[in-house]
Amino acid sequence: MAFWPRLRPARVPRSLALTLAVACWPLACGVPAQAQKAHTSGAPNAVALPALGDSVGQDLSPMAERRLGDRIMRSIRRDPDVIDDPLILSYVAEIWEHLLKAARQRGEIGTDLDTSHAWEPFLVRDKTVNAFALPGGYIGVHLGLLAMTTSQDELASVLAHELSHVTQRHIARMMGQQARQSWVSLASMVLGILAASRNPAAAQAMIYGGQAVAIQGQLNFSRDMEREADRVGFGVLSDAGFEPAGMALMFSHLEQASRLNDDGSFPYLRTHPLTTERIGEAQARLGIQGWHQALSNGPASDSSLAAWHALMAARARVLTDTRSDALHTLATAVPAKNASSLQAVSTLYAAAVAQQRTRDLVRAQQTLQQARLSAKLLPPAQQGVVERVVAYSQVDMLLDAGQAAEAARTLSKLSEAPRISEPLSPRPDLLLRARVALAQHAAPDMWQDAAYRLQTHVSDHPGDASAWALLSELWQHLNQPLRAIRAEAEAVAALGDLPGAIDRIQGAVRRFRQPDAADVIELSVMDARLKAWQRQQREDMRDEAAQ
Ligand SMILES: [Zn+2]
Numbered sequence: 001m002a003f004w005p006r007l008r009p010a011r012v013p014r015s016l017a018l019t020l021a022v023a024c025w026p027l028a029c030g031v032p033a034q035a036q037k038a039h040t041s042g043a044p045n046a047v048a049l050p051a052l053g054d055s056v057g058q059d060l061s062p063m064a065e066r067r068l069g070d071r072i073m074r075s076i077r078r079d080p081d082v083i084d085d086p087l088i089l090s091y092v093a094e095i096w097e098h099l100l101k102a103a104r105q106r107g108e109i110g111t112d113l114d115t116s117h118a119w120e121p122f123l124v125r126d127k128t129v130n131a132f133a134l135p136g137g138y139i140g141v142h143l144g145l146l147a148m149t150t151s152q153d154e155l156a157s158v159l160a161h162e163l164s165h166v167t168q169r170h171i172a173r174m175m176g177q178q179a180r181q182s183w184v185s186l187a188s189m190v191l192g193i194l195a196a197s198r199n200p201a202a203a204q205a206m207i208y209g210g211q212a213v214a215i216q217g218q219l220n221f222s223r224d225m226e227r228e229a230d231r232v233g234f235g236v237l238s239d240a241g242f243e244p245a246g247m248a249l250m251f252s253h254l255e256q257a258s259r260l261n262d263d264g265s266f267p268y269l270r271t272h273p274l275t276t277e278r279i280g281e282a283q284a285r286l287g288i289q290g291w292h293q294a295l296s297n298g299p300a301s302d303s304s305l306a307a308w309h310a311l312m313a314a315r316a317r318v319l320t321d322t323r324s325d326a327l328h329t330l331a332t333a334v335p336a337k338n339a340s341s342l343q344a345v346s347t348l349y350a351a352a353v354a355q356q357r358t359r360d361l362v363r364a365q366q367t368l369q370q371a372r373l374s375a376k377l378l379p380p381a382q383q384g385v386v387e388r389v390v391a392y393s394q395v396d397m398l399l400d401a402g403q404a405a406e407a408a409r410t411l412s413k414l415s416e417a418p419r420i421s422e423p424l425s426p427r428p429d430l431l432l433r434a435r436v437a438l439a440q441h442a443a444p445d446m447w448q449d450a451a452y453r454l455q456t457h458v459s460d461h462p463g464d465a466s467a468w469a470l471l472s473e474l475w476q477h478l479n480q481p482l483r484a485i486r487a488e489a490e491a492v493a494a495l496g497d498l499p500g501a502i503d504r505i506q507g508a509v510r511r512f513r514q515p516d517a518a519d520v521i522e523l524s525v526m527d528a529r530l531k532a533w534q535r536q537q538r539e540d541m542r543d544e545a546a547q
Contacts, residue, residue: 060135060172062116069118069136071540074496077465081125083143084466085319086428087392089123091312092141093425095156095242095305096121099163102240108167108232117166121159127320129254130267131158133165135172143320144265152309153237153246154253158268160233160240161247168232170225221271230278234285248282248291255279307382310342311389314350318357330354341377345386348374352393361401368394387417388424395432404439408446411436427467430457434470438477447477458490465494482508482515482522489529498537505530 060068076082100119103109117137124130127144134140139162149155165171221229230247238244255274258266272278283291318330331354335344348371355364368390375386391414398407411433430453437443437450451474458467472487485508493501505526515523 062113062172065172066116066118066136069134069138072134073118073122073136073138074498074540077122077494077496083123083125083319085123085315086431086466087389088143088146088312088315088319089121090425090428091308092121092123092146092155092159094308095152096139096159096163098240098242099156099160099236103163103167103236106235106239108164108236113167113169125320128265128267129257129269130271131162132271133162133171137166139163139166143316145268146316147313147320148253148257149250149309149313150253151243151246151249152305153243154250155309156240156242157233157237157247157250160237160242161229161272162233163236164229164232165221165225168225168228170221170229173225174221226272226278227281230281231285234282245286245290245293248279248286251279251282302379302382304381304385307342307345307378307385308389310346311349311386314346315353318350318353324358327354327358331358331360335374341374342382345371345374345378349386349390349393352397356393356397356400359400361397364397365394368397388414391417392428392432395436399435399439404436404441407436408440427457427464430454431466431470434467434474438470438473444478447474450474451478458487462490463494465491468494482512482519482526486522486526486529489526493529493533498533498540501533502530502537505533 096119100109104114119137121139121141124140124142126142127147128142129144129148130140130142131145132140139159141159145158146155149158234244234247237247251274254266254269258269318327321327321330330350333347333351333354335347339347348367352364352367352371355361355367371386372390375383375390378386391410395407395411395414398404398410415429434450434454437446440446451471454467454471454474458464458471461467468487468491472484472491475481475484475487485504489501489504492504508526509523509530512519512523
């Protein structure tokens with residue numbers, strides 16, 4: 001049970017996901033010999049990617065790279081471990097936006113790259129420590145990375161590094177050099193990561209499978225690229241206002257943690273080996289004094305972002321582990337005696353979310369209340385963050401407990417509360433509001449209000465599957481069947497299920513043969529979307545035939 005129910009398409013194309021997860025060792029560790037070979041040998045077995053464009057033998061054009069990224073995302077979005085937790089996603093996106101802005105100001109992102117790329121982070125429910133850049137500006141962030149980092153600066157340092165792989169066009173350069181690369185093998189690799197996290201034995205089999213050797217190393221950046229991503233990432237990180245020591249601290253933290261726990265839970269270290277050279281360069285950028293200062297000071301802990309980080313890391317720890325014994329441990333945790341106030345609040349928050357996941361809803365509410373009381377010792381900016389996060393979780397729990405009226409009261413109290421300087425996009429609020437509206441019996445005004453808000457949101461964010469799915473339910477409540485079907489089709493299309501989207505629209509067109517005036521407009525919108533999806537599907541099929 002996640003915070004927000006994750007939409008699943010009616011036809012779960014799980015089998016497709018599994019077939020695509022052919023032999024691969026996801027993001028296998030940098031193999032300099034292979035990478036160097038790729039640099040020098042050109043592309044002896046070059047297979048043109050006709051529909052992807054024009055770039056065999058050279059760098060992939062930004063548009064072609066984006067198309068490739070979209071293809072890969074269409075394959076992986078349906079995976080149940082690619083999760084939409086609006087709170088965590090909103091926090092990661094907040095950091096990401098700061099970094100993007102800094103990268104733009106520093107001139108790392110030119111206009112064509114800016115407009116062609118998606119620049120979108122997404123979450124992977126996986127407790128290993130990893131983050132990876134995909135073509136087109138999509139960045140996968142494992143919940144394990146979030147859970148393991150002790151500050152926003154450390155998390156931002158990893159995101160800045162991955163962002164720099166994209167801005168420096170490392171993927172495009174590599175793909176130009178290895179022109180036989182195909183979206184299918186890249187998608188396989190990413191699906192392999194997800195499969196490996198669920199079933200280590202299967203992943204092991206994949207590694208030794210026949211094709212593993214062929215695929216291994218295809219997304220390995222060269223050492224030069226890694227060094228460049230560290231250097232550019234460092235500049236972006238500091239210009240974005242994060243503590244530049246975050247990168248060196250992240251290295252030292254990773255090194256210590258992986259030494260203590262060498263069980264393969266740090267895939268990031270396979271792709272990013274912590275060579276003495278890398279650590280040395282990170283330290284040199286800070287200067288000896290800055291490095292020692294960073295080590296002795298630790299992360300700054302009084303900002304509102306620090307509170308966000310502590311709470312979202314705690315939340316990630318709970319969402320990432322589905323084993324009941326692990327949930328039980330988290331659910332019964334109490335703050336350590338020497339814990340800081342912020343640590344105490346996050347331990348209590350994690351306990352409450354774990355209690356919610358084990359359906360101990362009464363106790364979960366009480367624990368949230370304790371977290372709220374402990375937060376009184378925090379600086380005001382942090383109190384504001386805790387108050388909002390706790391209130392969202394409380395509304396979520398009330399909905400889980402079937403207490404719709406109480407959920408609505410809590411949410412409206414929250415809307416009236418003054419917003420203290422906490423960074424949070426309106427999205428979590430919007431989705432929660434829609435869920436609260438849907439839980440009410442006969443509340444057309446609330447339904448209408450939530451539907452209009454969501455409609456405005458999806459016009460700016462047409463790929464937001466969760467928003468479309470809620471909108472579809474609201475239109476059903478409001479007796480607007482055509483709009484409901486279109487929203488549902490958009491939701492499944494956003495998850496990459498084009499056949500599902502096309503079926504829904506075609507079914508609706510058959511059902512509404514004699515539409516009234518209002519329906520005519522909706523049907524013409526649907527027709528345009530149908531044509532776009534069909535075009536997309538034809539292109540997908542052409543790409544597949546070309547593999
Ligand atoms: Zn890297």
